[in-house]
Amino acid sequence: xxxxxxxxxxxxxxxxxxxxxxxxxxxxxxxxxxxxxxxxxxxxxxxxxxxxxxxxxxxxxxxxxxxxxxxxxxxxxxxxxxxxxxxxxxxxxxxxxxxxxxxxxxxxxxxxxxxxxxxxxxxxxxxxxxxxxxxxxxxxxxxxxxxxxxxxxxxxxxxxxxxxxxxxxxxxxxxxxxxxxxxxxxxxxxxxxxxxxxxxxxxxxxxxxxxxxxxxxxxxxxxxxxxxxxxxxxxxxxxxxxxxxxxxxxxxxxxxxxxxxxxxxxxxxxxxxxxxxxxxxxxxxxxxxxxxxxxxxxxxxxxxxxxxxxxxxxxxxxxxxxxxxxxxxxxxxxxxxxxxxxxxxxxxxxxxxxxxxxxxxxxxxxxxxxxxxxxxxxxxxxxxxxxxxxxxxxxxxxxxxxxxxxxxxxxxxxxxxxxxxxxxxxx
Amino acid sequence: xxxxxxxxxxxxxxxxxxxxxxxxxxxxxxxxxxxxxxxxxxxxxxxxxxxxxxxxxxxxxxxxxxxxxxxxxxxxxxxxxxxxxxxxxxxxxxxxxxxxxxxxxxxxxxxxxxxxxxxxxxxxxxxxxxxxxxxxxxxxxxxxxxxxxxxxxxxxxxxxxxxxxxxxxxxxxxxxxxxxxxxxxxxxxxxxxxxxxxxxxxxxxxxxxxxxxxxxxxxxxxxxxxxxxxxxxxxxxxxxxxxxxxxxxxxxxxxxxxxxxxxxxxxxxxxxxxxxxxxxxxxxxxxxxxxxxxxxxxxxxxxxxxxxxxxxxxxxxxxxxxxxxxxxxxxxxxxxxxxxxxxxxxxxxxxxxxxxxxxxxxxxxxxxxxxxxxxxxxxxxxxxxxxxxxxxxxxxxxxxxxxxxxxxxxxxxxxxxxxxxxxxxxx
Numbered sequence: 135x136x137x138x139x140x141x142x143x144x145x146x147x148x149x150x151x152x153x154x155x156x157x158x159x160x161x162x163x164x165x166x167x168x169x170x171x172x173x174x175x176x177x178x179x180x181x182x183x184x185x186x187x188x189x190x191x192x193x194x195x196x197x198x199x200x201x202x203x204x205x206x207x208x209x210x211x212x213x214x215x216x217x218x219x220x221x222x223x224x225x226x227x228x229x230x231x232x233x234x235x236x237x238x239x240x241x242x243x244x245x246x247x248x249x250x251x252x253x254x255x256x257x258x259x260x261x262x263x264x265x266x267x268x269x270x271x272x273x274x275x276x277x278x279x280x281x282x283x284x285x286x287x288x289x290x291x292x293x294x295x296x297x298x299x300x301x302x303x304x305x306x307x308x309x310x311x312x313x314x315x316x317x318x319x320x321x322x323x324x325x326x327x328x329x330x331x332x333x334x335x336x337x338x339x340x341x342x343x344x345x346x347x348x349x350x351x352x353x354x355x356x357x358x359x360x361x362x363x364x365x366x367x368x369x370x371x372x373x374x375x376x377x378x379x380x381x382x383x384x385x386x387x388x389x390x391x392x393x394x395x396x397x398x399x400x401x402x403x404x405x406x407x408x409x410x411x412x413x414x415x416x417x418x419x420x421x422x423x424x425x426x427x428x429x430x431x432x433x434x435x436x437x438x439x440x441x442x443x444x445x446x447x448x449x450x451x452x453x454x455x456x457x458x459x460x461x462x463x464x465x466x467x468x469x470x471x472x473x474x475x476x477x478x479x480x481x482x483x484x485x486x487x488x489x490x491x492x493x494x495x496x497x498x499x500x501x502x503x504x505x506x507x508x509x510x511x512x513x514x515x516x517x518x519x520x521x522x523x524x525x526x527x528x529x530x531x532x533x534x535x536x537x538x539x540x541x542x543x544x545x546x547x548x549x550x551x552x553x554x555x556x557x558x559x560x561x
Numbered sequence: 562x563x564x565x566x567x568x569x570x571x572x573x574x575x576x577x578x579x580x581x582x583x584x585x586x587x588x589x590x591x592x593x594x595x596x597x598x599x600x601x602x603x604x605x606x607x608x609x610x611x612x613x614x615x616x617x618x619x620x621x622x623x624x625x626x627x628x629x630x631x632x633x634x635x636x637x638x639x640x641x642x643x644x645x646x647x648x649x650x651x652x653x654x655x656x657x658x659x660x661x662x663x664x665x666x667x668x669x670x671x672x673x674x675x676x677x678x679x680x681x682x683x684x685x686x687x688x689x690x691x692x693x694x695x696x697x698x699x700x701x702x703x704x705x706x707x708x709x710x711x712x713x714x715x716x717x718x719x720x721x722x723x724x725x726x727x728x729x730x731x732x733x734x735x736x737x738x739x740x741x742x743x744x745x746x747x748x749x750x751x752x753x754x755x756x757x758x759x760x761x762x763x764x765x766x767x768x769x770x771x772x773x774x775x776x777x778x779x780x781x782x783x784x785x786x787x788x789x790x791x792x793x794x795x796x797x798x799x800x801x802x803x804x805x806x807x808x809x810x811x812x813x814x815x816x817x818x819x820x821x822x823x824x825x826x827x828x829x830x831x832x833x834x835x836x837x838x839x840x841x842x843x844x845x846x847x848x849x850x851x852x853x854x855x856x857x858x859x860x861x862x863x864x865x866x867x868x869x870x871x872x873x874x875x876x877x878x879x880x881x882x883x884x885x886x887x888x889x890x891x892x893x894x895x896x897x898x899x900x901x902x903x904x905x906x907x908x909x910x911x912x913x914x915x916x917x918x919x920x921x922x923x924x925x926x927x928x929x930x931x932x933x934x935x936x937x938x939x940x941x942x943x944x945x946x947x948x949x950x951x952x953x954x955x956x957x958x959x960x961x962x963x964x965x966x967x968x969x970x971x972x973x974x975x976x977x978x979x980x981x982x983x984x985x986x987x988x
Contacts, residue, residue, distance in 0.1 A: 169906075170597040172861045172896040173680040253600040266905055301728065303915070304908035434599045469599040478693055479596075481731035486987070487916060488730070560913070 163270070165233075167240045167254050169262035174254070178240040180263055182230040183210050185217075189226035191277030195554045197284050198306065199229040200264055200298055202291030203428040206231035206238075209291065214530025216286060219547055223554065226278070230267055232260050232294075234427045246426050249468040255430055258479070260294060265302040282557035284550050288312040288525035289501065290428075290436075297480050300488045308490035308553035310546055311506075312525035316493075318438040318504025319476045322483055325439040325454045327503030329447035335498050336448060340379030347382065348448040350396050353389035364393055378402055433463035437473040438504070489513040490553045492546055496522025515549065517542045590697070592660075594667045594681050596689035601681070605667040607690055608658040610637050612644075616653035618704030622981045624711050625733065626656040627691055627725055629718030630855040633658035633665075636718065641957025643713060646974055650981065653705070657694055659687050659721075661854045673853050676895040682857055685906070687721060692729040709984035711977050715739040715952030716928065717855075717863070724907050727915045735917035735980035737973055738933075739952035743920075745865040745931025746903045749910055752866040752881045754930030756874035762925050763875060767806030774809065775875040777823050780816035791820055805829055860890035864900040865931070916940040917980045919973055923949025942976065944969045 164177035183206060189196075197216050201209055210229040220227055231238040234255045239245040246252060264285075272278050285306040287295035292314025299309035317323050336344040357364055381399040385392070404413040432438070439456070442449035456473065463471050481488075490513050493506035497520035507516050519527060521536035527543050591604035610633060616623075624643050628636055637656040647654055658665040661682045666672040673679060691712075699705050712733040714722035719741025726736035744750050763771040784791055808826040812819070831840040859865070866883070869876035883900065890898050908915075917940050920933035924947035936942050946954060948963035954970050 166899070168598075169902070170683060170685050171595075171680045172683075172899070173676050175897060249600050253598045256597060256599075258597050262906070269905060302906075302908075304911035305905075470602060472593070472599070475596070478696060478732075479689070479729075481729075484731035489914060 165263045165266055169259055176240075178233070178238070180231060180233065180238045180267065181206060181236060182228055182267060183207070184229075185220070185227040188220035188224060190224035191281075193558070194224035194226065195282050195284060195550075196268070196271070196278070197223065197225045197227050197286055198264070198268060199227070200260075200285050200287040200291050200294040201230050201232040201235070202287060202289055202294065203232065203235055203431070205236035207236070209288075213286070213288070213528045215528045215543060215546075218531060219543075219550075222547065223550065226275075226281070228267075228271065230264055232291075233263055246430075252427075252430050252467065252469075255427060256435060257294060257297065257431075257476075261298050261301055264294070264298055265305045268305050280558070280561035282307045282554040284553065285309040286312070286528070287314070288528045289314065292525065296491050296493070299491050300480065300485065303488070303490075307557035308492075308550060310492045310494065310550065312494045312528045313496060313499055313501050313505065314493060315438070315501045315504030316480065316506065317483065318501070319482070320437075320439070320473055322477070323504050325441035326443055326446060328440055328500040329442045329449050331498075331500040331503050333447040333449075335500070336382075338498075340383055342383040342385045343379055344448040345385030346387075346392060346396065348444065349385045350392055351444075351450045353392050357389050357393065364390065366394070366397060430467055430469075433467055433471055434469055435472060435475050437471045437476070439473075485514065486510050490549075491515075492517060492549050494519065494525070494527050494542055494546065496520075496524060496526050498522060499524045513553075517545055592690045592693055596686055603667075605660070605665070607660065607665045607694065608633060608663060609694060610634070610654075610656040612647070612654040615647035615651060617651035618708075620985070621651035621653065622709050622711060622977075623695070623698070623705070624650065624652045624654050624713055625691070625695060626654070627687075627712050627714040627718050627721035628657050628659040628662065629714060629716060629721065630659065630662055630858070632663035634663070636715075640713070640715070640955045642955045642970060642973075645958060646970075646977075649974065650977065653702075653708070655694075655698065657691055659718075660690055673857075679854075679857050679894065679896075682854060683862060684721060684724065684858075684903075688725050688728055691721070691725055692732045695732050707985070707988035709734045709981040711980065712736040713739070713955070714741070715955045716741065719952065723918050723920070726918050727907065727912065730915070730917075734984035735919075735977060737919045737921065737977065739921045739955045740923060740926055740928050740932065741920060742865070742928045742931030743907065743933065744910065745928070746909070747864075747866070747900055749904070750931050752868035753870055753873060755867055755927040756869045756876050758925075758927040758930050760874040760876075762927070763809075765925075767810055769810040769812045770806055771875040772812035773814075773819060773823065775871065776812045777819055778871075778877045780819050784816050784820065791817060793821070793824060857894055857896075860886075860894055860898055861896055862899060862902050864898045864903070866900075912941065913937050917976075918942075919944060919976055921946065921952070921954050921969055921973065923947075923951060923953050925949060926951045940980075944972055 165180055166174075167176045167178055168174040197220065199206075199209060199213060199216065206229050213229075216225075216227050219225070233240055234245055234252075240254055241247075241251045244251050268283055272281060272283075283306045285295040285298045286309070287293070289312075292311040293316050295309040296311035296314055296316055299306050318328070333344050336347065378399045381395040384395075387395065400413060401408070404410065428436075437456075437459075439454040441454040442452050444451040456471075460470055463469060476482075489511070492515055494517040495502035495505040495507050497518060499505075499522065501524060502518075506514075507518050509515050517527075519536070519538045519542045521538050522542070526535075526539050527546065531540070531543070592607055593601075594603045594605055595601040624647065626633075626636060626640060626643065633656050640656075643652075643654050646652070660667055661672055661679075667681055668674075668678045671678050695710055699708065699710075710733045712722040712725045713736070714720070716739075719738040720743050722736040723738035723741055723743055726733050745755075760771050763774065805826045808822040811822075814822065827840060828835070831837070855863075864883075864886075866881040868881040869879050871878040883898075887897055890896060903909075916938070919942055921944040922929035922932040922934050924945060926932075926949065928951060929945075933941075934943050934945050944954075946963070946965045946969045948965050949969070953962075953966050954973065958967070958970070
């Protein structure tokens with residue numbers, strides 16, 4: 135993969151030969167484990183990847199990926215957009231790993247052992263790591279002193295890109311925050327918006343789809359209350375685009391047939407080889423994500439209320455129960471969530487005094503419900519990609535791309551060029 | 562004093578009777594000791610003072626004093642400017658005490674016992690306290706929901722006012738940062754600028770003044786090397802304005818006479834009653850300042866390099882020795898200073914993307930050397946008061962005020978009104 139070819143610079147492993155443009159650049163001082171207090175004076179090794187083959191000292195730029203909850207090579211490999219625009223923007227690419235993920239573990243294999251070691255896993259600490267890393271790169275790579283920097287990220291990484299611009303505008307000149315649900319907190323958006331968008335996606339995908347799923351919950355209850363086991367149907371492997379829809383097109387089937395069809399549909403995602411006899415739906419496709427770390431973050435500051443009502447969505451009704459959530463977090467980690475802190479520190483909906491941020495969102499992406507989908511000012515701009523899912527714009531271009539994502543990417547480049555140009559004038 | 566008459570609201574002592582406009586306002590949730598981590602889950606009582614007699618719900622404003630290193634009643638009593646403009650701005654006045662000072666001690670009398678208890682004494686934690694307090698006031702005082710807020714502070718409090726606007730622009734609509742040396746860090750200004758301005762003040766105050774002091778250092782060495790004691794002169798009490806200058810007008814006197822004159826001059830400040838037989842010059846007039854807390858801050862993030870050369874200033878030459886400073890800090894507190902952190906977190910000289918901050922400085926004030934004395938943009942404005950000392954503009958008006966400070970105050974009100982008006986339009 136492309137990101138195994140780029141330079142993997144742990145802080146103490148900078149190799150001169152691999153990085154010709156930066157031969158006089160010493161490795162950065164390792165970031166402190168705690169930027170916001172002086173008692174904990176240990177430092178740690180933060181991993182980041184650099185690709186400088188497209189970078190030009192004069193008229194160039196730095197595109198800085200604000201790593202999210204996972205191994206940075208994974209995000210590096212899945213952010214083809216940056217590679218594709220690097221030449222046009224004469225850009226140095228930097229992919230910075232988020233502390234507590236991948237190989238950037240502040241306390242090695244003890245990092246997740248208890249709430250004491252997890253105490254420095256916050257977005258504020260991560261932003262400070264990024265800010266200091268950028269300052270170091272600018273200071274030590276010859277010719278990079280005044281190079282404009284654009285922060286780029288998707289999902290949680292998109293939030294970080296936006297917040298980095300908000301909190302450290304002296305460090306990054308603009309941000310592309312792709313599919314960043316910065317408003318999926320407290321009561322900024324209805325807690326059911328996510329489920330509603332998922333339901334709409336199913337509705338769009340075929341007649342009867344969302345109704346089949348909505349009807350299935352009661353069917354499960356009725357069948358399981360009889361004590362009977364549901365005989366599983368034979369596997370119908372299929373590869374067509376509307377495969378799932380085919381199984382879900384008739385919501386009025388008998389309980390037994392309805393559930394057998396749903397099982398078939400689930401198999402397409404969880405058992406496409408057809409060899410699994412039992413499906414573990416807690417296994418996801420994204421095993422590179424650091425799930426323990428993320429769940430700690432969700433239990434502290436990244437509290438995103440979710441609910442379903444079974445009316446506006448196809449799920450079993452479930453209210454958002456903060457108390458229960460808080461108890462669970464306390465049991466798991468010994469900490470209590472602070473649900474309003476993110477609003478206090480990053481501004482909630484009152485962000486109009488900031489500038490130079492693109493918020494892009496896909497219409498099919500349920501996270502778009504917590505995203506910024508309308509322009510706030512002429513430099514806090516929203517781009518909506520109706521046919522897009524979760525940060526499709528950051529992926530490599532593909533012949534099957536809808537026209538809307540092509541346009542979105544072109545517009546993103548347009549804004550980035552504009553901000554890079556203005557930043558260059560200032561220096 | 563006026564500030565004993567305003568309401569002293571510790572978090573748990575809100576009295577309905579004393580605060581008629583806020584009768585339905587519950588006391589704020591006590592702020593967490595650690596905003597940036599979830600392991601330390603204790604809270605503490607933060608003191609703040611509110612005066613609401615001039616406040617109007619419609620068309621009013623909130624002037625919020627960002628308390629600095631001392632008892633908040635002291636700053637409340639010494640910031641007459643806010644009281645004098647309150648009526649014109651229909652302003653509610655809030656004076657918020659900085660954590661670890663006055664009565665706002667996170668761990669009571671253990672707060673200064675060791676580096677563990679001192680770990681939460683940082684500007685970032687203080688800003689978060691202020692932001693959350695303002696949000697609470699807006700949320701709970703009927704009619705205050707959309708009231709524009711201006712942060713005001715002097716000296717370190719002035720830095721906090723400016724930084725509060727930079728980091729929490731969704732919370733405060735503008736800031737008046739009086740005599741705030743936000744650039745007195747690392748190498749942003751020459752380390753000798755403070756001493757040079759002090760020397761210039763002495764030069765301006767009378768012929769021979771600064772030379773007398775410059776010559777005194779060698780005179781002290783010569784006399785002390787003889788082993789002789791210097792007979793002290795009789796007290797010459799005097800009250801005229803140029804009293805100090807009279808003693809310092811002839812730098813060419815013999816060592817003995819020069820030092821006797823300098824002693825006389827020092828007496829005017831440290832022994833105006835004439836009864837002290839020995840002067841303890843480590844006693845200052847500002848005993849309300851929390852010196853232990855401030856010295857901890859200086860030893861961690863508020864590292865302001867100072868030096869003298871004896872040529873451009875009247876002091877004994879002394880280089881800035883960061884290593885020695887760091888050792889001293891480690892001995893005293895068990896922590897090491899991080900001299901570049903303030904630049905990383907607050908932007909150093911690259912602050913042009915922020916808005917709505919007045920930086921006022923007095924020409925006589927040595928701290929103006931680290932201040933912003935030229936406009937950066939049309940909403941990051943500098944006001945220089947040539948005849949002013951340390952945040953004279955925040956003091957009560959006085960018949961002896963120079964014209965420049967009257968104009969400065971008028972201009973400050975002009976900007977505040979403008980920002981308050983714009984903020985009101987947005988809501």
